[in-house]
Amino acid sequence: MENKQQSIIINNFTTENGAFYATLNLSFQVFGPALHSAPIVLVNHALTGNSQIIGENGWWNDLIGLNKTIDTAKYSVLAFNVPGNGFDGFIIENYQDFKARDIARIFLEGIRFLKIKQLYAILGGSIGGGIAWEMSALEPKITRHLIPIATDWKSTDWMIANCFLQEQILNNSSKPIEDARIHAMLCYRTPESFTAKFERTTNNELAVFNVESWLLHHGQKLQKRFQLSSYKMMNQLLKTIDITRNKETFEIIASKIEADIHIIGIDSDLFFTADQNKLTYQELKGIKNNVSYQELVSIHGHDAFLIEYQQLHNLLKDIF
Template sequence: MKKLEKIDLFNFDLEIGKQKPYLPLFYQTFGQPIGTAPVVVVNHALTGNSNVTGENGWWNDLIGENKIIDTNHFTILAFNIPGNGYDENFGNLISDYRYFTLRDMAKIFWKGLDFLQISNVFAVIGGSLGGAIAWEMTILEPNKIQNLIPIATDWKATDWVIANVLIQDQILNNSDDPIADARLHAMLLYRTPKSINLRFQRKKTNEIFHIENWLINHGIKLKNRFRLSAYKLMNHLLKTNDITRGRKDFLSIIKEIPTNIQIVSVNTDYFFTADENRETYQNLKSVKENVFYSEINSIHGHDAFLIEFNQLAQILEPIFNKQKQQNYVNA
């Protein structure tokens, strides 16, 4: 794993009116040194982290040498959401998780970018929770981001998302085995009946169905690498997603944003549904020209953004290859 770097933040004002005297912000960079190439900020999802490429990189199929997001041509920057537990001591956890909102995290990321003296970002990209933070980052600093690429996410938490966050929160606060049990529920939300039925086909070993083993193993794996307070925080942030909170209505906000917006949804997503994303796109088109919509076709549901790499690469190729060509011209 590439070495983690840390930025110390002091006296950070939370959206709810409280202040955190100290917050460590951990991050990793890949590719070209800061200040020498266009910057791509990659926001991780609920159980992800800043290790986006290289050894154990969770987006190795998209990010790396000669990949779509090419480390030969871009500076890749990935922050860890404070409290996710992925840091030098796997500590610095947040117990008062309900104090934080997704907007707080977006502001923290901008604090990090300011510290690194990055004033212009070629693209902010993220899936699920990371994509929601990308939306909020764009609203906060619309003139600093050229391309917003939210994947399998939305600019708001729908009632459906809020309901599932509540179920997860109840499990995390009441179960005897909270992380594992919450993961059982989450995995069924992130996949589809067709995906699971085709994969397991009612097979069993020693009277235990393979689907049961698969779910139990996912619960064990997450429990071994994720802290309870971190899971509570990441889950809670999902329901605080709303770029219009305390602001104008959605279209009025978007009118003022010059950023190119490339929405990517998954046709079978049961969490951030494609219907919601299509509606967002149609509304955006009424006030903004440089907005685009693409859809990943998959039986795998929400998690397709971590599975269908070929389709995602094809969607992203025009954005990143155009910039690479510009890099060659300016070299």
């Protein structure tokens, strides 16, 4: 059922910025039936995620697995590691060489290498969904279903601003990963989520507010499992999602995508706002019939796609 990490070597890759890489390591895992023995679902991970979707340390165990929404008895589930995310020990120091579209190109090369003609679905949350958009824009026939969750086809000015602050922290702080994570948690959640969780309570032992000790805990936890270069790389990708960069308009590019597009927003998302998602849906509706917009209703903000499993199940069950 659960494969060990495997690797593909991508040769002679030139990024959009013109940076040349003689070799790039693209690692991946497959869950469920072997490739080509069942419909294939590609899952793209979020910022600090990796290819370990299910199993021990799996980050989407509630959604994917035997008898789950995406049933690994029926579907082969494929997940690539973004090169440089560090999960396979592969690091990229020159993170500014890459944009989200470069990762989409690398994933598509991986799909060609694995001799996959068409995917049943590509789904991803946050940056993973942005890469899914980029993949579909580059290869309009690559998937039957495109499911971008808590994301959009572009990084907005607000997103770019937050990523800029993240980069400043990562480059200038004496505890870069911890401090950047603390700031990021404020964007992943909402004021209402914090109120419900902490109610201004204090940790008497540490003589701090519980919200402070929780933020410190998240910072320390990430510091133990994530490398600085990986964080810089993933943050750079989040900043550079844009399927229209140096290309045609959104309408022209999106009209070529053959997949059914199922946009899932979050009503309280401070990062990829529901308003932006609805705007994307309205634009798509003018040019495509096979498009839908649905929303997770949650006080938890951007992170709701990792929290509200039952709602996500209800929104996805008809597709799977």
